Amino acid sequence: MGQQIGFALKDSMHRVLVQLASFLPGLLALLVAVVVLTAIGMLLSSVIRRVLGAAKFDERFARSQSADVTDWSPGHSPTALVARIGFWVCVLLGFMIGISAFDASYAGGSHIAPILIPVLTRSVGAVLILLAGTVVARYLSRSVLIGAVNLQMQYARFLSLGVKWLVLVLTTAMALDHLQIGGVVVELAFGILFGGIVLTLSLAIGLGSRDLVSRSLEKTADGRGAGGPLHDDGVVETVRAAAGSQVKAAGNLRHF
């Protein structure tokens, strides 16, 4: 009995050690592939920077007014953007080659690559969605904040935060959906959150603009009473007036 247990233990330990021995070269191959491709990526990035720098790529790009790309990635020049893309493509390639090598050298008989690669690509996709969503959320929230402040809206920050969270919630839901995590729960939660934010914003804008709307309605009513021309777009006119208030409130100032 004791001998049988000893044999069973020895046998299982042997199997584990053999599997580990066959696993380690594959892991090493993965690490080597990632490290080498990362080094190549750094080299490539450096070469791209130098070449594009020598060709004055940034200046040409700015001159051709194709600056939208850099507008979406503030703080980075187009050259830096291209160099970074080159670097990360190499790193991603390293991971894919490494996983493939790991799979080939793994003697366990199970094919890991067909499982890991889709997961990896989905993860990369989700990370990209999150990154893009964060950039878009920041861009839109700043746009709304600056626009609303210049229109002298008192609830500018609230509006900006609302827009930011709308985009972030949408992005998170998209990333989770892309990862196929959560299923219906994510969709339901997203619907509730999104609807909630929209409703809150609508209420805030509605309540905040109460005076504006009432003034507009009074103006329209006065116009009717006086037999003057009726403006169906009275609200729009009032909003326009508010938009131009910086200039108009300044009386006879001429900025240009």
Add this chain to the structure above:
Amino acid sequence: MKEEMATTSTISESDTGATPAQKSGLLVSLSAMPPEAVEATLGNLAVAFGDREVSVATPDPVGESARGNLRISSYTPVAAAPGSWVLTAADYFNAYKQMQEQGATLCLVLGPEAQTLGPEALRALVEGVTTGKADLVTPQYALGPRDGLVNAAILYPATRALFGTRARYPLAIDLAFSARMAERMATAGQRLTAANQSGAILWPVAEAAAAGYTIAEVPVGTRGLPTPDAADLNSLLAQVAGSFFADVDAKASFWQRARVAYPGRNGNGATASGQRLESVEEPEIQPMLDSFRLAYTNLHEIWSLVLPPNSLLGLKKLSLMPADAFRMPDGLWARIVYDFVLAYRLRTINRGHLLGALTPLYLAWVASHLLLTSGAGAETMAPEKHVEAVAAAFEADKPYLVARWRWPDRFNP
């Protein structure tokens, strides 16, 4: 000299077939105007240059081809001119093409509402090139103390400090220039029109300074100014300031070396803005102060990405000041503009956002300027004197811009 050679190769010397007999020397290039404005301008030109043959080119159809000393020709623009309220890339390019066709040696470009310029003003502009031997002659408009505020706040002080020129209106819409200056402007204009940006603003004073050309300025009296295309201040300021900042960025290698080469103006009121404002009403100032205070509470986070702590502290003090004591120090304003120029260059934040965040600060400067130049307090001064003080502050702070331009990360006091 190198600049001249470089520009010569860019614009092709087309054979226009103009014979010496046809050459009139002076070309007057008009912007698109209503027929009655064209008539009035032609009348003024006939009076101004009574003893001289003048070619007049206009994009508008005209009935007659000759009127006294004026030879009038209607032309189809080589580059589509969008009919802007300022002179655009297309205007300079079209003017140069007309100069080539007419064989002219100097050009007088007149912007919209040019009929309000008197004959003396027209003559003075041209004489600046012919007798003054200047390559570029800019007008010194006699604007009121409440007019041309963006020019007083940003364009004039920054141009004077960076490019070392004395032109009071860097964005003038009437200019006289020599053939080589026309060629240089056309080269810059052609680059933009080729990139489908015919409506882009060009900065002739900076171009002339960078090329080492002579710049002169002549007083032209009052002038009716055209109404800008865009109705709201935000988009206009973004358009003009964005173009100006881009030009500063493009000419960095020049202005980092340029030194102030002339004494400042005395600010005694050569322009109409030398007159003091009699009074300033609270309804006029209060919306601007409200805009600034609202922006301070909301845009502080964005400003902190662009402005150093000292400037933010200055803005905090400003936000707490009562309306009657509201004064933006000239040094603070100069530093703010320079930091925005730097942020534009470094793309610290999206450029559209950056220029949008400048508007409330500009309104704060306007409020401060109006308060300082009105009333009868001890601090009160003439508007022109204050504008000169602002320009001096820009000059004094130029080393800061140069240092941060060269070492943006290392130098941040």
